[in-house]
Amino acid sequence: MENENMTKEEAEAYVLRKLHNPTEMTLYEFAKDFFTMTEEDEIYQLDKLKNRERLPQSYKNSRSVLVNHIIPRFKNTLLSDIRPVDIDDWYIRVTTKSGKPIAGSRKNHILSVMNEI
DSSP states (O other), rough: OOTTTOOHHHHHHHHHHHHHHHGGOOEEEEEEEETOOOOTOOHHHHHHHHOOOOOOHHHHHHHHHHIIOOOHHHHTTBBGGHHHHHHHHHHHHOOTTSSOOOOOHHHHHHHHHHOOO
């Protein structure tokens, strides 16, 4: 956030302002807390509202994809600047940390996580 010493009310207003104007948010700001498992997290609540049940390992796997593949590529990119062609280009080139190709099923999971964001 812009100021780490915000009051709770200021922080809530900041988040609401960002959520209502996502063009100002980077992918990292928007998705950094996705796929965590605490009762307060929005993605957990959204899953509950949609009657989707995820196993703890599912959150862990999705979180791993976010941290290891999506955030490194799109971290500082504004949501409004991410175009389908950027995602296609990234998806074609996504590899392991050591640069090795990723299996097709894993790549599909990576794309699935990106689509959830």
